Amino acid sequence: xxxxxxxxxxNVAELRRRAGGPERLRPHLKTSKIPxxxxxxxxxxxxxxxxxxTREAAVxxxxxxxxxxxxxxxxxxxHRGANLARLAALAAAHPGQRLAxxxxxxxxxxxxxxxxxxxxxxxxxxxxxxxxxLADRQRARAVAAAAGPALAGCHFYEGGIRDADPERRxxxxxxxxxxxxxxVDELGLGGLxxxxxxxxxxxxxxxxxxxxxxxxRVSPGxxxxxxxxxxxxxxxxxxxxxxxxxxxxxxxxxGRATLDAGAKALDAACGVPNCAVVGRPExxxxxxxxxxLPLRVLAGPPxxxxxxxxxxxxxxxxxxxxHDRAFLVADGAGxxxxxxxxxxxxxxxxxxxx
Numbered sequence: 001x002x003x004x005x006x007x008x009x010x011n012v013a014e015l016r017r018r019a020g021g022p023e024r025l026r027p028h029l030k031t032s033k034i035p036x037x038x039x040x041x042x043x044x045x046x047x048x049x050x051x052x053x054t055r056e057a058a059v060x061x062x063x064x065x066x067x068x069x070x071x072x073x074x075x076x077x078x079h080r081g082a083n084l085a086r087l088a089a090l091a092a093a094h095p096g097q098r099l100a101x102x103x104x105x106x107x108x109x110x111x112x113x114x115x116x117x118x119x120x121x122x123x124x125x126x127x128x129x130x131x132x133x134l135a136d137r138q139r140a141r142a143v144a145a146a147a148g149p150a151l152a153g154c155h156f157y158e159g160g161i162r163d164a165d166p167e168r169r170x171x172x173x174x175x176x177x178x179x180x181x182x183x184v185d186e187l188g189l190g191g192l193x194x195x196x197x198x199x200x201x202x203x204x205x206x207x208x209x210x211x212x213x214x215x216x217r218v219s220p221g222x223x224x225x226x227x228x229x230x231x232x233x234x235x236x237x238x239x240x241x242x243x244x245x246x247x248x249x250x251x252x253x254x255g256r257a258t259l260d261a262g263a264k265a266l267d268a269a270c271g272v273p274n275c276a277v278v279g280r281p282e283x284x285x286x287x288x289x290x291x292x293l294p295l296r297v298l299a300g301p302p303x304x305x306x307x308x309x310x311x312x313x314x315x316x317x318x319x320x321x322x323h324d325r326a327f328l329v330a331d332g333a334g335x336x337x338x339x340x341x342x343x344x345x346x347x348x349x350x351x352x353x354x
Contacts, residue, residue, distance in 0.1 A: 001323040001339075002310070003225070005330040007241035008037055011224055012044045014237050019206055019218065022046045026074060026195055028221030029056050031317045033341040035063045036328055037224065048072040050195070050219045051341075054079065054086045059341040061094045072098040074120060074195065076155060076219070078130060080108060086345065088115035102155055104132050105139075106146035113150035120155040120195065121147070123183065125176050127160040134183045141187060153193030153215070156180050162200050166234040173197075173204040181210050190214065199223050200233050227316035228276055240312045242320060243278060245327075246293065248307040257295045257303040261311055262288040267318035278310040285311075 019025050022045045029038060029051040038060060041049070049071060051057055057075050064071045079087055079101055091099040100118030103109035109119050121143050124131035132140045144151050158176050163169045177196070184190050193215040197205040202218040205211065222230050226238040246261035262268075266275050266288065273285035275293075282299040293311075297303060313319040320326075321342045327334050 001320065001326045002243045002245055003034065003037065003326050003328050004241050004243075005036075005040065005328055007226075007239040008032075008040050008224060009044075011226060011238045011241060012040055012046070015220070015223055016044055016046075018203065018237075022048075024206065024217050026050050026072075026217040026219045027224060028052075028076070028198065028219050029060060029341070031221035031320060032224050033059075033320050033339050034326055034328075034337060035059060035340055036337055038063055039067070041224070042067060042069055042071075048074075048217060050074045050076045050221075052077045053341070053344055054083055054090070055343060055345045056341040057087060057090055057099065058345070061090055061097055061099075064097060065094060070096055070098075073100070074118075074153075074155070075099065075101045076120075076157070076195075078102050078104060078108060078122065080111070083345075084111060084115060084117075087117060091116050100152050102130070103143055103147065104130060106142045109143045109146040109151075113147050117150065118152035119143075119147035119150045120153045120193075121151065121189070123154055123156045123180065125156055125158040125160070125180070127158075129157075129160075131155070131157075134179050137183070137186065140183070144187060144189060151189075151192065153195060154180075154184050154189055156194065156196045157198065157219075158196060158201055159198050162233065164233065166203075169201055169233075170204040170207070173201045174208055177205065177208045177210055181214075193217065195219055199230050199235055203235070222316060225316045225320070227319075228312055228314040229270060240316075242313065242316050242326075244275070244311045244313065244319065246309050246311055248303045248305055248309065249292075251303055251305060254302040255297045257283075257297060259293040259295065259309060259311075260291065261293045262291040264290050265319075265322060266293070266311060266313050267315040267322070269318065270315035274314045275311040276314075278312060280309065283309070 102122040122131035197218040199220040199222040225242040246259040250258040284296040
């Protein structure tokens with residue numbers, strides 16, 4: 001995997017520009033997972049972030065400690081048991097940092113608050129993935145009451161809105177935001193931070209009039225590295241910063257070739273094609289197997305054994321998680337670094353540093 005840091009910087013700058021500064025941004029770290037990339041977010045003044053795993057939290061807090069910087073991290077996942085204990089231990093080990101988790105039931109909120117963590121009430125926009133349904137005011141009140149002074153905000157992730165038409169996405173998102181604000185105001189939580197929106201809808205959220213004057217942040221992650229799927233959704237102004245360098249390992253016929261970048265190098269759950277060949281539109285990626293990616297050669301000469309091709313992933317987030325190391329390119333030079341926040345820890349016992 002190759003990461004071009006100049007493009008990361010450009011993507012971060014574009015995100016800041018569209019948000020009018022860092023105050024409305026809480027980017028999700030699940031996409032990039034690399035401390036050297038996260039350092040560019042910190043350099044751009046982004047201190048509020050979001051993540052999902054305890055490993056991501058540990059790596060960010062370690063990075064912030066080395067840089068003597070304070071961060072405000074929302075672990076946007078309903079951790080419990082050993083994982084919640086791990087987050088509590090991280091909070092205790094980094095007392096200068098802010099660390100919060102999601103909660104959708106009173107017992108969960110009380111446990112997080114007792115562990116010294118902040119709590120965000122998770123509200124379900126209608127996807128039924130996680131969170132308290134907006135109509136269930138009684139349950140939402142119970143969660144907020146159980147969190148007590150630890151209640152820091154509300155989380156509303158409308159990730160299911162993925163219409164190809166940006167205008168239809170905006171209309172659907174705005175309808176959801178109106179219901180959200182009605183709920184938080186009725187609950188008396190309108191003064192707390194409200195976190196919404198991944199990459200497909202963050203522009204719509206930033207433009208929603210109802211968020212004006214409120215403590216509102218969006219949490220896109222994919223835009224930091226960008227990918228084909230985001231471009232297909234019309235999320236313009238960002239550059240693909242992460243690619244996979246592959247090698248031609250087989251040329252069965254003049255019109256076919258196979259690369260060494262199968263489902264263990266590029267996310268395959270996103271459909272076919274799961275990538276595009278940089279600068280080579282005449283090469284059509286087909287369905288991958290675990291270690292092989294076949295291509296159809298639509299025009300031009302046959303590919304050569306050993307030829308190198310660069311691939312842009314359709315879905316960059318799982319692709320990054322498949323790689324132990326990344327080759328960072330900046331100012332005409334490159335170096336290998338660990339993808340330090342990939343994978344998961346096991347309970348309260350951290351994995352050894354990569």
